[in-house]
Amino acid sequence: MTDLYGxxxxxxxxxxxxxxxxxxxxxxxxxxxxEAGQHEMALRAMDDLVKAHETNPEVWGxxxxxxxxxxxxxxxxxxxEKAFTLNPKYAYGFYLRGSMRFHEGESQGALLLARxxxxxxxxxxxxxxxxxxxxxxxxxxxxxxxxxxRAALEVVRNLNPNSDETREAIxxxxxxxxxxxxxxxxxxxxxxxxTSRRAAWDEALKEVTPKFTELASAYQRLTEQDPSDADxxxxxxxARAWLGENHQALEALxxxxxxTTDEAAAVEAASLGEVLRCGLGMEEQCDxxxxxxxxxxxxxxxxxxMLQEWLQSRRLIPLANQEEGVITAIVLxxxxxxxxxxxxxxxxxxxxxxxxxxxxxxxxLHCPVEESYQRLKDEVRTKLxxxxxxxxxxxxxxxxxxxxxxxxxxxxxxxxxxEASKRSLDHAGRFLEDTWIHxxxxxxxxxxxxxxxxxxxxxxKVRGIVEFLRQxxxxxxxxxxxxxxxxxxxxxxxxxxxxxxxxxxxxxxxxTSAAPAISAMNAxxxxxxxxxxxxxxxxxxxxxTAMRLDAQEIAAHFAKAGVDRPAxxxxxxxxAYYATLATRALLEGDPQTALAHLDAGxxxxxxxxxxxxxxxxxxxRANVLVQRGEAEAAEQAFLALIERSPRNFKFRGQAAEAxxxxxxxxKALQFAQEGLKEAGQANxxxxxxxxxxxxxxxxxxxx
Numbered sequence: 001m002t003d004l005y006g007x008x009x010x011x012x013x014x015x016x017x018x019x020x021x022x023x024x025x026x027x028x029x030x031x032x033x034x035e036a037g038q039h040e041m042a043l044r045a046m047d048d049l050v051k052a053h054e055t056n057p058e059v060w061g062x063x064x065x066x067x068x069x070x071x072x073x074x075x076x077x078x079x080x081e082k083a084f085t086l087n088p089k090y091a092y093g094f095y096l097r098g099s100m101r102f103h104e105g106e107s108q109g110a111l112l113l114a115r116x117x118x119x120x121x122x123x124x125x126x127x128x129x130x131x132x133x134x135x136x137x138x139x140x141x142x143x144x145x146x147x148x149x150r151a152a153l154e155v156v157r158n159l160n161p162n163s164d165e166t167r168e169a170i171x172x173x174x175x176x177x178x179x180x181x182x183x184x185x186x187x188x189x190x191x192x193x194x195t196s197r198r199a200a201w202d203e204a205l206k207e208v209t210p211k212f213t214e215l216a217s218a219y220q221r222l223t224e225q226d227p228s229d230a231d232x233x234x235x236x237x238x239a240r241a242w243l244g245e246n247h248q249a250l251e252a253l254x255x256x257x258x259x260t261t262d263e264a265a266a267v268e269a270a271s272l273g274e275v276l277r278c279g280l281g282m283e284e285q286c287d288x289x290x291x292x293x294x295x296x297x298x299x300x301x302x303x304x305x306m307l308q309e310w311l312q313s314r315r316l317i318p319l320a321n322q323e324e325g326v327i328t329a330i331v332l333x334x335x336x337x338x339x340x341x342x343x344x345x346x347x348x349x350x351x352x353x354x355x356x357x358x359x360x361x362x363x364x365l366h367c368p369v370e371e372s373y374q375r376l377k378d379e380v381r382t383k384l385x386x387x388x389x390x391x392x393x394x395x396x397x398x399x400x401x402x403x404x405x406x407x408x409x410x411x412x413x414x415x416x417x418x419e420a421s422k423r424s425l426d427h428a429g430r431f432l433e434d435t436w437i438h439x440x441x442x443x444x445x446x447x448x449x450x451x452x453x454x455x456x457x458x459x460x461k462v463r464g465i466v467e468f469l470r471q472x473x474x475x476x477x478x479x480x481x482x483x484x485x486x487x488x489x490x491x492x493x494x495x496x497x498x499x500x501x502x503x504x505x506x507x508x509x510x511x512t513s514a515a516p517a518i519s520a521m522n523a524x525x526x527x528x529x530x531x532x533x534x535x536x537x538x539x540x541x542x543x544x545t546a547m548r549l550d551a552q553e554i555a556a557h558f559a560k561a562g563v564d565r566p567a568x569x570x571x572x573x574x575x576a577y578y579a580t581l582a583t584r585a586l587l588e589g590d591p592q593t594a595l596a597h598l599d600a601g602x603x604x605x606x607x608x609x610x611x612x613x614x615x616x617x618x619x620x621r622a623n624v625l626v627q628r629g630e631a632e633a634a635e636q637a638f639l640a641l642i643e644r645s646p647r648n649f650k651f652r653g654q655a656a657e658a659x660x661x662x663x664x665x666x667k668a669l670q671f672a673q674e675g676l677k678e679a680g681q682a683n684x685x686x687x688x689x690x691x692x693x694x695x696x697x698x699x700x701x702x703x
Contacts, residue, residue, distance in 0.1 A: 007125035010058040011091020011117070020058050023049065027062050039070055057083040057090045065096055076100065091120035095132050102135060108280075111139035111244070123209045126159045133159070140244050141173075143280035144397040146184040147272070150174050151212070151242035154187065158210075181400055181471030183271040188238050191231040191265075200225060201232075215239045223252070230260040234269065246276040250285070257460055270464020271471070277443060278397050287441050288398035291373035293391050295363045299384060303363070306383040314412050315350060327358040331365065332410055333372055349409040349423060352402075368402040403472040407431040410477075421480070428481050432469075433489045433520070434548045441465070450550065453490040463492060489549070491522040518542050523551040531561035536571045543577070556584040563600070572609040575601060575616055582620060591628045595621065615641060619651065626658045634658055635667055647678060649687040656694040665703035672698060 008019035016024075026049050033042035046063050053059045064079035083093045098113030114135045121128050133152045140149035150170070157166045172178075174185040193201035204218045219236035222229060237252035253273050257266045277286040297303050310316035310331065317330040332350030353376050354367040365380070367373035377391060409427035411420035440446040443465060444458055452458035470483040518529075518541040526546050531539060539562055546555035559577040578601030585594035602617040622637035638655035645651060652675035659668035672694035679687035 007122045007128070009092060009125070009128050010061065011089075011095075011121045011125065011128065012087075013122045020056075023053055023056065023059060027059075030062070030066060034066060034069060042066060043070075055086060057086040058092065060086070061090060061092050061096060064093070068096070068100055073100065089120045091117050091125075091128070094120055095128070095135075098132075098135060102139065107139045107142045110135060111143070114139065115243070119211065119213060123211055130156055130159050136244075143244070144399070145244050145246060145276075145279040146174070146180055147186075147188065147241040147275060148244035148246075148279075150185070150187060155210075179401065179475055181275070181468065181474070183268070183468055183471055184275045184400060186272075188241070188272075190235045190238060194229075194231060197222075197226065197229055197232070212239055212242045216243060216245075223255075227255075228259060230256050233259065234265070237269070237272075241272070241276060244279075246279040246282050247285070250276050250282075257464075258457055263460065266460040267463045267467060270461040271468040272464075273461070274443060274465055274468040278400065278403075280397050283395050283397065285442055286397070287443060288368065288403050289370075290396045290398045290402065291367045291370060292394050292396055293365045293367075293373070293377055293380070294394075295365075295380070295384070295386065295391055297358070297361045297363055297384075302384045303358075306380070309383075315353075316356075317410070323359075325360065327356075329356045330354075330410075331356050331376065333375070334412070349411045349427070352405045352408045352410065366402075368398050368405040400472050401476060404428075404469060404476070404478055407436070408477050424477055425481050428478050429485065432481075432483075432486050437486065437490055438548075438550060449486070450490045453492050459492060462490070463487065485520060488520065489522050491524055519545050521545060523549050523554060526551065526554050527557075531558060534561075536565070536568050539565075540571065543580075547580070552580075552584065552587075555580055559584075563597075563604070567604070567608040573613060574604055574609075575613040577601075578604070578617070579620060582624065586624065586627065591624055594624050598624065615645065615648075615651075619654070622658065623654070626661060629662065631659070631662045631664050631667070634662065635664075638671070647682055647684075649675060649679060649684065649690065652678070653690055653694065656691075656698070660694075660697055660701060663701070665698045665701035668701070669695060669698035669703035 004017040004021065005015050008014050008016040008021075010020050012019050020027075026045070030042050030045045030049065033039075033045060043066065046059075046066050050059050050063055060079050060083035064076040064083065067073075067076035067079060077097075080093050080097055083090050087093075094113045094117035098110045098117060101107075101113060102110035114132050117132045118129065118136065121132065123129075133155045136152040137149050137156070140146070140152060150173075153166065153170050153173070157163065157170060160166055174180065174187070178185045201222060204222050205215075208214045208218050216236060216239035219232050219239055222232040223236055226232070233252050233256040237249045237256060240246075240249035240252060243249075250273055253269045253276075257269050257273075260266050260269075276282065278288060283289050307316060313334065315332045315334060317332065319328040319330065321328045330352065331354040333353045334350045351372070353369075353372045354365040356366075357364045365376065367376060377393070380386070381391060407428040409424045411423050437450045438448050440448050441452075444452045444461060447455075447458065449462050449465065452462050466483055466486050469486075473479055473481060473483070518526075518538060521529075521542075523546070526542055526549070529542055531542070534542060539558060543555055543558035543562065546552075546558060559580040562577040563574055563581065578597050581597040582594040582601075585591070585597060598617050598621045602614065602621075605611055605613045605617060618637060618641050622634050622641065625634035625637055635655075638651065638658065641651045642648070642655065652671055656668045656671040656675065659665070659671060672691050676688060676691035676695065679691055
């Protein structure tokens with residue numbers, strides 16, 4: 001029974017006794033008839049009520065509700081339009097229309113209407129707002145905006161403090177056992193005002209109701225009054241996040257991260273920023289998205305053949321599923337020594353490629369990694385004989401559990417769980433510490449974590465991003481990985497204790513066991529190593545680690561130490577060292593020294609490595625000559641390479657491209673035409689196409 005002195009459920013802002021109480025009994029009678037199955041009588045009774053109170057938007061709203069209950073959606077919409085004509089801010093109308101959209105599966109439209117209802121209702125309309133914010137919670141969770149979802153559920157709890165159901169829901173979704181990362185599940189609170197700003201804050205907030213929009217507007221005014229007020233920026237960001245306005249929330253938090261003096265709070269805000277980027281509508285600002293392909297299945301035999309092939313090659317991991325007629329599984333890309341393959345299983349394991357669901361005639365594949373998605377799409381299209389328009393593709397927010405999908409390896413062919421776990425963690429370490437740190441991230445303004453670590457403005461964000469990754473991994477296969485290694489590698493943390501600089505030939509059991517410690521070092525630690533104390537293998541480890549960190553000067557230092565050492569029977573190949581020194585010389589504008597390094601490397605290779613790298617040195621030397629503008633010498637260098645390997649079309653192609661760069665179209669044409677002839681004899685269509693492109697380019701240049 002509605003409280004006579006409570007807010008009217010129509011949303012007028014009046015007490016029920018002085019608003020819709022006179023028509024409440026008649027409305028109750030209508031819906032009693034409907035529940036009793038007397039649909040026609042319910043409609044007639046409602047029509048009579050509308051005639052008697054046709055200027056009251058609530059009777060039109062209740063008529064819309066009746067129509068909708070009877071399955072007459074069009075008539076329900078018409079009745080709502082009548083209600084909104086009488087009151088454009090008819091709160092119950094927004095809620096009812098939002099409920100209609102929600103049950104039709106249009107969660108975005110439902111959320112928009114629910115937010116309008118929340119604004120239209122008086123903040124003391126407890127019963128009505130309970131339904132509104134419950135709908136907001138459901139929609140925001142569907143949109144992968146858990147911060148807004150939790151805020152809505154907290155409102156429901158505040159409206160109904162004795163509700164065990166709400167308390168249990170909060171604990172289940174956001175509590176200690178939540179599958180969400182803590183940055184997404186946290187109950188965020190506002191920061192207090194600094195003493196110097198307390199009076200301004202009190203003035204701005206004195207008439208603010210519990211509505212999030214009013215709160216956001218108040219903090220927006222405070223940031224405009226004093227843009228240096230970091231805490232006001234934080235609270236503005238939180239209020240916007242509670243509203244599901246992730247774009248605006250992120251903008252405010254970015255300012256807070258830059259201006260606050262609280263390092264821990266800045267890192268936490270950066271982690272929250274990553275959560276916000278994963279929400280619906282933030283795909284262009286997020287480094288993690290889900291690529292979805294939907295396929296109407298028409299060739300059952302082809303589908304069964306593809307699934308059987310995946311099963312036999314251990315690329316398909318079926319998942320338990322309670323729904324009848326629905327197949328769910330994980331699809332892998334198989335790897336061998338880090339190379340992605342399809343077909344036969346690799347010796348190392350399988351990388352996560354997609355979630356697969358087949359329901360009736362529809363297949364859905366969800367891929368969190370774009371490169372894997374493109375490969376899988378091409379494979380599925382080929383195997384199922386699909387046309388270009390037979391696959392519907394969309395992008396949606398990535399699920400938090402899939403953020404690190406690219407780092408996950410599913411071991412194949414090993415029954416040893418400990419060994420399998422070690423392989424998985426090693427794979428994750430190689431990806432995160434050698435690849436990910438060099439990857440430009442949208443959240444870092446398209447700067448890599450390694451480069452951003454050197455920026456006073458960005459290093460807080462780097463820490464926050466790594467913390468976010470750690471949180472997303474805590475329930476998965478990478479839960480045991482030490483994410484502090486990433487920070488250590490880029491010079492932001494000393495959490496990972498590095499060994500003291502090793503001495504040559506020492507280590508556990510007299511081996512080079514210090515090598516793993518070297519591979520975990522950051523640039524500063526590498527620079528502190530004394531190369532004369534390193535064994536051949538340790539020196540190579542230090543050089544490779546510097547290269548992975550893009551620490552070119554340090555890498556050149558180790559390369560110089562490597563070439564200065566006497567020839568080693570165990571490590572005869574020194575091409576990487578000489579090539580690095582040549583590259584360094586070119587960067588310093590000294591091509592003559594670059595050539596000298598390559599000539600020295602060629603001599604060493606002939607004497608100590610049976611000339612196995614002769615072509616590599618020759619190609620690098622030819623390209624240096626091109627950079628020096630020596631067309632004739634470069635031509636001779638390329639001719640020598642081609643003479644030794646006539647069907648190496650890389651040599652022929654690079655020779656033609658070099659001549660084009662040197663404005664020698666006739667020579668470019670000759671290289672390309674001879675390459676085309678050789679490609680034809682080898683029946684190499686790709687090479688033929690490449691050579692034809694070069695021929696056309698040479699002719700355009702005047703050959």
